[in-house]
Amino acid sequence: MQAHVFHAIALAFAMTLGTPAAAQPAAAAAQPAEPTALEARSLQVVELLNGEVQPEEIFTPAFRAAIADEQIKTLSASLSAQFGRAVEVSLLAPREGMRAALEIRFERGIAKGGIALDPAENNRINELRFTSVDSLAVAGDTADKIAADLGALPGSVNAWFGPLGGAPVISRNAEVTLALGSTFKLYILAALAEDVKAGRRKWSDVVVLTEKSYPSGQLQDWPQGSPVTLHTLASLMISISDNTATDQLIKVLGRNRILQLIIASGHADPWANDEFLSTRELFMLKADQKLADQWRSDDSGLQIGALNEMASRANPPLDEINAAFANGPKALDIEWFASPADLAKLFAHMRKTADPKAFEILAINPSATDAIKANWGAIGFKGGSEPGVLNLTWLLTDKAGRDWVLTLGWNNPEAVVDEGKLEAIAQRILLLPR
Numbered sequence: 001m002q003a004h005v006f007h008a009i010a011l012a013f014a015m016t017l018g019t020p021a022a023a024q025p026a027a028a029a030a031q032p033a034e035p036t037a038l039e040a041r042s043l044q045v046v047e048l049l050n051g052e053v054q055p056e057e058i059f060t061p062a063f064r065a066a067i068a069d070e071q072i073k074t075l076s077a078s079l080s081a082q083f084g085r086a087v088e089v090s091l092l093a094p095r096e097g098m099r100a101a102l103e104i105r106f107e108r109g110i111a112k113g114g115i116a117l118d119p120a121e122n123n124r125i126n127e128l129r130f131t132s133v134d135s136l137a138v139a140g141d142t143a144d145k146i147a148a149d150l151g152a153l154p155g156s157v158n159a160w161f162g163p164l165g166g167a168p169v170i171s172r173n174a175e176v177t178l179a180l181g182s183t184f185k186l187y188i189l190a191a192l193a194e195d196v197k198a199g200r201r202k203w204s205d206v207v208v209l210t211e212k213s214y215p216s217g218q219l220q221d222w223p224q225g226s227p228v229t230l231h232t233l234a235s236l237m238i239s240i241s242d243n244t245a246t247d248q249l250i251k252v253l254g255r256n257r258i259l260q261l262i263i264a265s266g267h268a269d270p271w272a273n274d275e276f277l278s279t280r281e282l283f284m285l286k287a288d289q290k291l292a293d294q295w296r297s298d299d300s301g302l303q304i305g306a307l308n309e310m311a312s313r314a315n316p317p318l319d320e321i322n323a324a325f326a327n328g329p330k331a332l333d334i335e336w337f338a339s340p341a342d343l344a345k346l347f348a349h350m351r352k353t354a355d356p357k358a359f360e361i362l363a364i365n366p367s368a369t370d371a372i373k374a375n376w377g378a379i380g381f382k383g384g385s386e387p388g389v390l391n392l393t394w395l396l397t398d399k400a401g402r403d404w405v406l407t408l409g410w411n412n413p414e415a416v417v418d419e420g421k422l423e424a425i426a427q428r429i430l431l432l433p434r
Contacts (some may be wrong), residue, residue: 155412181384217242329388
């Protein structure tokens with residue numbers, strides 16, 4: 001499964017070309033009567049983000065050769081989906097010359113980065129980069145408005161936001177089970193952290209790398225036999241959703257141990273995750289219709305046969321796996337499953353049984369903007385996605401020390417879900433006053 005990073009779409013709009021020019025001298029204090037080239041092009045960036053200017057009107061040919069027009073439009077639309085319309089240039093410094101720091105204010109965020117022009121190309125833009133996007137609270141936003149926006153999404157949506165063990169602020173289909181994507185890795189972390197707290201394992205225990213899955217991650221490229229600590233495996237599994245690290249931990253812990261944890265945490269239908277798939281197995285099942293049909297059988301012997309066959313096969317080429325996901329949602333019944341209520345129970349269980357380092361691992365990649373970080377005392381995150389599946393789940397601690405949970409799930413077997421829309425809703429929730 002692919003890693004899900006809160007800023008991923010925004011940060012992907014980091015489009016640069018060529019060697020950076022030298023910094024230009026600061027502009028004079030007096031505002032020129034006519035807009036400078038930087039001012040004029042920066043205003044056009046606002047129009048570009050709103051779909052009112054086409055890339056060919058403002059970028060150099062070399063820039064457009066490096067970054068396709070359709071990609072620019074897609075990234076612009078993704079930013080708008082998350083943060084609303086671009087409103088104004090809130091910072092341009094300096095205002096004269098060929099290069100400047102640039103900030104664009106959206107309705108719900110501030111995009112920060114830089115811009116550079118090419119004087120030999122009629123001052124067209126040859127560099128545009130947004131290195132971060134900070135969320136802004138939406139004036140007048142309410143839980144009811146957010147719940148209505150969740151209800152308007154196509155497909156199946158579930159959600160829960162509230163203090164752990166308390167009444168929800170937002171709840172939608174909280175008992176409804178949906179596919180999780182890589183959020184299922186929380187159950188592996190919980191089982192490992194419970195074993196560590198009970199003294200059955202140590203974070204510093206070293207295992208030999210024997211498993212090999214597919215991206216996202218890094219360990220699929222490491223040599224087999226590499227020594228890796230359990231802490232490193234868990235950290236990579238959660239922070240960058242490393243699938244090979246995940247499968248290695250499944251191998252170390254055992255499927256039954258993880259299923260035992262799922263049951264103990266209070267999952268309403270733990271058998272929906274039995275047999276507990278590795279990421280490699282999920283990829284192979286999605287890519288092989290015959291194997292998938294065998295796995296779907298009610299005959300447990302056929303399921304075990306499918307597992308044994310996958311274990312004996314060499315890994316299919318990456319191109320074959322990618323092709324299985326290329327045409328939209330596929331076989332969403334082959335996944336890992338939980339409801340918002342299940343995930344809230346998992347966090348409550350972890351607070352009682354998990355070694356505290358598990359929560360430090362969750363906080364490595366909090367998937368939160370600076371404004372959201374300022375709104376909370378501590379933030380932990382895991383998300384997951386595949387075509388037609390998206391889940392975003394946070395364990396948050398407010399500044400009074402009380403735990404909160406936000407979990408949003410969206411499945412649609414008919415179409416790829418719009419990650420930007422759900423991320424924008426999540427940001428609004430995380431910025432709500434409490």
